[in-house]
Amino acid sequence: MAKGLQFMDRFFERMSRRTAQQVSRRHFVSGLGAAMVGATFLPVLPVSRKAQAAEDPAAAWAKQVEAQTKDPRACNYWRYCSSDGYLCSCCGGGPATCPPGSVPSPTSWVGSCLNPDDGKTYLIAYRDCCGKDSCPKCACLGSAGEKPAYIPQLNNDIIWCFGASSMIYHCSSAAIVGQI
Amino acid sequence: MKRTLTSVAFAAACLAAAPVVLADELKDLPASAKPLGGEQHNLATLSKPYPKRVYVLEPIFPVFVAGKIWVINGEKQDIEAVMSAGYAPNFAIAPDHSQLYVFDTYWSKGFRGTRSDMATFYDPLNLTIGADVDLPKGRFLVVPKKQNAEVTPDGRYLLSYNLAPATTVSVVDTKERKYKGDVEIPGCGLIFPSAGNRFSSVCSDGTLATATFDANIKATITRSSKFFDPDGDPVLEHVGIDKKKGMVYFVSYEGNIFPVDISKEKPAFQPKWSLLTDEDKAESWYPGGWQLIALHRATQKLYVLMHKGPKWTHKQAGEEVWVFDAKTKKRIDRIKLKEHAISITVSQDAEPYLFTQTEKPSLITYNLKDGSEVGEVEFGISPYLLYVDGD
Numbered sequence: 001m002a003k004g005l006q007f008m009d010r011f012f013e014r015m016s017r018r019t020a021q022q023v024s025r026r027h028f029v030s031g032l033g034a035a036m037v038g039a040t041f042l043p044v045l046p047v048s049r050k051a052q053a054a055e056d057p058a059a060a061w062a063k064q065v066e067a068q069t070k071d072p073r074a075c076n077y078w079r080y081c082s083s084d085g086y087l088c089s090c091c092g093g094g095p096a097t098c099p100p101g102s103v104p105s106p107t108s109w110v111g112s113c114l115n116p117d118d119g120k121t122y123l124i125a126y127r128d129c130c131g132k133d134s135c136p137k138c139a140c141l142g143s144a145g146e147k148p149a150y151i152p153q154l155n156n157d158i159i160w161c162f163g164a165s166s167m168i169y170h171c172s173s174a175a176i177v178g179q180i
Numbered sequence: 181m182k183r184t185l186t187s188v189a190f191a192a193a194c195l196a197a198a199p200v201v202l203a204d205e206l207k208d209l210p211a212s213a214k215p216l217g218g219e220q221h222n223l224a225t226l227s228k229p230y231p232k233r234v235y236v237l238e239p240i241f242p243v244f245v246a247g248k249i250w251v252i253n254g255e256k257q258d259i260e261a262v263m264s265a266g267y268a269p270n271f272a273i274a275p276d277h278s279q280l281y282v283f284d285t286y287w288s289k290g291f292r293g294t295r296s297d298m299a300t301f302y303d304p305l306n307l308t309i310g311a312d313v314d315l316p317k318g319r320f321l322v323v324p325k326k327q328n329a330e331v332t333p334d335g336r337y338l339l340s341y342n343l344a345p346a347t348t349v350s351v352v353d354t355k356e357r358k359y360k361g362d363v364e365i366p367g368c369g370l371i372f373p374s375a376g377n378r379f380s381s382v383c384s385d386g387t388l389a390t391a392t393f394d395a396n397i398k399a400t401i402t403r404s405s406k407f408f409d410p411d412g413d414p415v416l417e418h419v420g421i422d423k424k425k426g427m428v429y430f431v432s433y434e435g436n437i438f439p440v441d442i443s444k445e446k447p448a449f450q451p452k453w454s455l456l457t458d459e460d461k462a463e464s465w466y467p468g469g470w471q472l473i474a475l476h477r478a479t480q481k482l483y484v485l486m487h488k489g490p491k492w493t494h495k496q497a498g499e500e501v502w503v504f505d506a507k508t509k510k511r512i513d514r515i516k517l518k519e520h521a522i523s524i525t526v527s528q529d530a531e532p533y534l535f536t537q538t539e540k541p542s543l544i545t546y547n548l549k550d551g552s553e554v555g556e557v558e559f560g561i562s563p564y565l566l567y568v569d570g571d
Contacts (some may be wrong), residue, residue, distance in 0.1 A: 133243060134243065158557065
């Protein structure tokens with residue numbers, strides 16, 4: 001299992017590295033991708049979005065749902081702009097915490113959401129909590145900046161339990177990992 | 181001690197009686213009961229496939245380790261049967277209707293234990309299992325999408341997509357009922373079968389990969405030039421498809437149609453066209469939902485679920501179905517839906533019905549002759565994908 005996990009890490013690391021290189025050629029946050037490589041994140045979307053501020057899906061979503069920062073059990077909590085699934089916050093966990101008895105996934109995809117309080121855009125790692133069947137509470141579907149699964153590093157339909165001891169989805173978390 | 185002995189005796193009696201339940205039912209009736217001859221315990225079978233039968237695949241989100249496939253009589257709006265399935269299943273129908281295939285993942289202890297992935301062969305009339313074919317490379321675990329598992333147009337091979345993390349397609353021989361190997365399609369996903377030994381896949385760089393494999397599943401892969409922009413306007417995963425002619429209609433986030441002829445070894449890309457007029461764009465109409473597009477093969481009409489945006493609402497349920505002539509590229513009708521729908525399909529007969537999976541959830545059927553509602557049937561918790569015979 002450990003060997004498999006390392007392989008998985010390398011796979012996503014490669015994707016991240018490639019993405020980061022593409023990003024750095026075009027945009028100003030050249031160090032961002034490289035800084036996150038070790039953590040297996042896939043930071044492509046936020047930067048290309050930022051380049052098209054007029055069509056920034058994070059800002060559009062925040063406006064559309066009246067995003068808020070107080071209640072992480074509501075679908076319009078600001079970090080969930082690209083989250084698809086049951087909120088760990090409603091299942092004994094939190095926006096960045098897996099519920100008891102579940103298995104935190106070491107892999108994720110990264111989107112970006114606008115914090116309406118400070119007006120800044122943050123990188124959000126959408127990490128699934130795995131190892132138990134669904135916690136069927138607080139189903140939310142955000143799709144800001146989300147792409148089809150043939151672009152896996154930007155897709156929220158995938159069971160993001162790669163590298164965990166179980167591929168069974170329990171709930172969705174949304175951890176802040178950076179700021180644009 | 182006495183109670184224990186009695187229990188043991190009772191258990192022994194039950195065991196002895198167990199094999200002859202039906203015949204002995206009357207013996208257990210009180211003496212005052214009037215026997216009525218006894219109704220048999222019958223077993224139904226499905227009728228032969230017909231165009232308006234709908235198979236509805238349901239990944240049951242609150243109990244995701246289980247899934248179901250509902251067999252619906254689309255003429256009478258009734259449930260004909262329910263099939264059991266596992267985690268994030270997929271489904272396919274043999275082109276000659278001889279088999280139904282369910283692509284499944286299970287764990288030995290329910291939600292834990294040893295994982296096993298398989299393609300299961302079902303008889304289409306009595307729904308009995310003919311074979312479980314192991315998929316040793318696993319399956320792509322994702323909210324089910326139709327093009328993640330397919331059958332070749334000649335019915336010979338099953339194709340099951342995988343991302344673990346290499347992107348491959350597992351090939352199962354339906355004659356031998358055996359896994360034959362995997363075809364690697366680096367950087368690509370989805371399966372569009374175009375010949376007995378060939379399929380195409382969409383790639384993250386906007387190209388189309390076409391894999392041709394031999395009997396040993398050794399494959400050659402060719403990549404097309406870029407035919408869509410994966411950054412600015414990616415194509416969605418569900419398509420209008422004519423598997424007999426080898427024609428695929430991709431629809432993009434921005435409402436563009438990309439027709440691709442995959443009937444030959446080299447795909448032929450026809451000019452893209454838009455579902456939307458300037459007026460539609462001003463009103464912020466977008467395609468959206470899950471299985472959001474369907475093709476009626478004989479008339480080459482495309483049916484697309486539409487809603488009012490904004491952008492990035494590509495999974496939002498549709499409030500209307502727009503009908504286009506794929507030949508003239510013109511909209512020819514708009515059907516206002518009684519309930520918003522996430523998925524649609526059409527029957528392939530001469531008097532087609534439109535089947536819409538609503539958020540309620542329910543299946544609402546419309547007669548495409550005049551857009552009138554035929555009926556509604558409610559079932560399940562989270563039905564998602566629709567299949568019809570002759571898809």
